[in-house]
Amino acid sequence: MDSKILHKFKAENFTEKVSSIIEKRISDELKLTNRKLNVALSGGTTPIPILEELKKASLDWERINFFLVDERCVPISDGQSNFGNIHKVFFSHINASCYAMVNEVTDVKEAASQYEQLIKTKLILSDTGVPKFDLILLGMGGDGHIASLFPQTIGLLEDDKLVFSNYVPQLNSERITFSYKLILNANHIFVIAKGEEKEVIMQEVYSKKVTEYPISRIAKEYPNLIWLIA
């Protein structure tokens, strides 16, 4: 338990290296099955250049469903929309299926519940009844948050729902997010983090100096979590 696999890169080749690791993983997974793969992406700034690089890969994109692990409650056209930002640099350039968390639905709880239903219809369920993503690419904030599971938010305690709305007082806003239950059931999880501040968080998590970061629970309950850092 609490073991990790660490790939540390120089900042200048982080984008290419991480993109090629993701490409290889997706390519290997596609060879192992005839069904469509289900991949969930984080938002924020870190994945953007990586996805811009990944779009050049010659993968069988038609066999991939892409989901988002979290979303801000704004229209897709808003500069804050995780889906909108990824769509511009990645989804609009490839032939994959991609699913937004927030579209015409304005009720945040309803949008979360519809996304949970969508995931249940698209993914294979484990024996526990929880859908299994083939790959989740997790970002991490400078406060150790993952998806929209922020420190000291009520969502950290959500043990039932798979996708839900989480009020984040420090941002004074509602976010839609995957739960721990859904994230932890994934077949593969990569944490992608750039910057000294995030590397320090990773070290604190594994040295148990600080156990209260939202990422800590993933590190604790997901053995051999793969970290791609610079």
Ligand SMILES: O=C1O[C@H](COP(=O)(O)O)[C@@H](O)[C@H](O)[C@H]1O
């Ligand atoms: O708000 C968010 O932040 C985290 C980290 O973003 P980054 O800009 O530091 O890469 C991200 O993983 C999450 O999906 C996003 O909504």
